[in-house]
Amino acid sequence: xxxxxxxxxxxxxxxxxxxxxxxxxxxxxxxxxxxxxxxxxxxxxxxxxxxxxxxxxxxxxxxxxxxxxxxxxxxxxxxxxxxxxxxxxxxxxxxxxxxxxxxxxxxxxxxxxxxxxxxxxxxxxxxxxxxxxxxxxxxxxxxxxxxxxxxxxxxxxxxxxxxxxxxxxxxxxxxxxxxxxxxxxxxxxxxxxxxxxxxxxxxxxxxxxxxxxxxxxxxxxxxxxxxxxxxxxxxxxxxxxxxxxxxxxxxxxxxxxxxxxxxxxxxxxxxxxxxxxxxxxxxxxxxxxxxxxxxxxxxxxxxxxxxxxxxxxxxxxxxxxxxxxxxxxxxxxxxxxxxxxxxxxxxxxxxxxxxxx
Numbered sequence: 001x002x003x004x005x006x007x008x009x010x011x012x013x014x015x016x017x018x019x020x021x022x023x024x025x026x027x028x029x030x031x032x033x034x035x036x037x038x039x040x041x042x043x044x045x046x047x048x049x050x051x052x053x054x055x056x057x058x059x060x061x062x063x064x065x066x067x068x069x070x071x072x073x074x075x076x077x078x079x080x081x082x083x084x085x086x087x088x089x090x091x092x093x094x095x096x097x098x099x100x101x102x103x104x105x106x107x108x109x110x111x112x113x114x115x116x117x118x119x120x121x122x123x124x125x126x127x128x129x130x131x132x133x134x135x136x137x138x139x140x141x142x143x144x145x146x147x148x149x150x151x152x153x154x155x156x157x158x159x160x161x162x163x164x165x166x167x168x169x170x171x172x173x174x175x176x177x178x179x180x181x182x183x184x185x186x187x188x189x190x191x192x193x194x195x196x197x198x199x200x201x202x203x204x205x206x207x208x209x210x211x212x213x214x215x216x217x218x219x220x221x222x223x224x225x226x227x228x229x230x231x232x233x234x235x236x237x238x239x240x241x242x243x244x245x246x247x248x249x250x251x252x253x254x255x256x257x258x259x260x261x262x263x264x265x266x267x268x269x270x271x272x273x274x275x276x277x278x279x280x281x282x283x284x285x286x287x288x289x290x291x292x293x294x295x296x297x298x299x300x301x302x303x304x305x306x307x308x309x310x311x312x313x314x315x316x317x318x319x320x321x322x323x324x325x326x327x328x329x330x331x332x333x334x335x336x337x338x339x340x341x342x343x344x345x346x347x348x349x350x351x352x353x354x355x356x357x
Contacts, residue, residue, distance in 0.1 A: 001040075001041055001044055001177075001180050001199035001200060001201060001202070001203060002037050002040060002041060002201060002202045002203060002207060002208075003203040003204075003207065004203075004207060004210060005176065005270070006037070006040060006173075006176055007037065007207060007210060007211045007214070008214075008251070008255075008270055008271070008274060009172075009176070009274065010033060010036050010037055010040075010211070011033065011211065011214055011215050011218065011251055012247060012248060012251060012274055012278060013036070013172075014029060014032060014033045014036065014215065015215070015218055015219070015247050015250070015251060016243075016244065016247050017029075017032075018219060019243075019247070026216070026219060026220075029215070029219070030212060030215060030216070033211060033212075033215050034208075034211070034212075036169050037208075037211065038201070039167055039169045039170065039173065040169065040173045040176075040177055041201045042103065042105075042167075043163070043167070043169075043170050043173050043174065043177045044177050044180050044181060044184075044198075044199065045096060045099045045100065045103075045198070046103070046105060046107075046166075047153075047174075047177065047178070047181050048090060048093075048096055048181060048184065048198070049096060049100050049106075049107060050107055050114070050117075050153070051087055051090055051145060051149070052087065052090055052091045052096075052107075053107035053108070053114050054087075054114055054117055054118055054121065055081075055082065055084060055087040055088070055091060056091075057111070057114050057115060057118050058081055058082045058118055058121075059079075059082040059083070061082075061118070062077050062078075062079050062082040065077040078131055080130070080131060080136075081121075081127065081130065081131065081144075084141045084144070084145065085137075085138045085141040085142070085190065086138065086141045086142040086145050086185070086188055087141070087145060089188060089190060089193065089194070089196065090188070092193070092194040093194055093196055093198070094194050094195060095196075095197065095198045096198060105166055110162055113158060113159060113162045116158060117152065117153065117156070117159070120152050121148055121152060124148070124151070124152060126144060126147045126148055126151060126152075127144075127148070130144040138190045142185060142186075142188055145185055146182060146185045146186060149178075149181060149182060149185065150182060153178075154178045154182075160174065180199055183199070184198060184199055210259070213258055213259075214251065214254055214255055214258060214259075217254040217255075217257070217258040218250055218251045218254040221254065221257075222250060225249075225250045225253040225254060226246065226250060228253060228294050228297065228298070229241075229246065229249055229250070229253075229290065229294065231297070232290055232293045232294045232297065233290065242279055242280050242283060244275075244278055244279040244280075244283070245275065245279050245280070245283050245286065245287055248271050248274055248275050248278070248279065248283075248287060249271070249287055249290060249291060249294075251271065252267055252268065252270075252271035252287075252291050253291075253294060255267045255271075256294075256295060256298065256304060256306070257298070257303065257304055260305060260306070263306065263307075264295045264299075264304070264306045264307075264308055265308065265309065267291075268288065268291045268292060268295065271287065271291065272284050272287055272288045272291070275287045292308070292311070295308055296308055296311075
């Protein structure tokens, strides 16, 4: 599940936090990185378990209404959603149940949000159309949960608030973890029954090593990488760069020099996208130009054995159009307002701590 996109995000957050707090202990910072990645996988399982808890709450409601109908001699309520075939399979999933047995956070402790989500689902058009749909199949049951998750759970302020109380990482992790949950729903096959495989903690076996090597290279070679930035900043005062721009470029240079199999253009594009999310409105274009110049310098001086495409001639009117175009905003305004700042505060007196041992 944990892929390199998420790893890069975490390293941006943790590198920022590393420089913001006064106790720059490399071993502790590395432990914090791995812990934060593990918390993302916890969230993945926790959100899958939310589907189970909502189903169980719905089942409880149906049972109450069925008993009332028996007493009053009225029609019994439909059990269709309460025993949704996909949700029942997820409820029985061995891997999810084994994981949740080891966790201190359980949805039974947050039934208020579970009930609120149940109410929202029952009032939705998705639910109402599902309940009258004459087709009764596993595919229909799985698809209704995919729609419910995407429409009512993926962007839910009440749920986000609950998750943020559980872990300082989860509010920022949820956006990308939601995509993994939706992918998992789509992958479920009734033939696999309780043995359906969930996503592995790391997408590739070497991704954990990728995270450690990239983070260590970023921190241990900071002076060298910042010198490349200073030399490439031309007429711009390097000391006046937004601090987040420096952090993002430092990590990008570390990746270009540490991982010879990753094309330089791929690395540049990844960190330009991160700059658009986490830094100033103009950072994306500036970082793109800086990293392009640095990459070409590293190739020309023999420090990096990669190739770059021939530079395109720049035309003024194109640049003006780009500068005047509205910026596509990310969900998170700036990293200083999100988890990086909160992670940095972990080392401050009286800051709430999560156990990372």
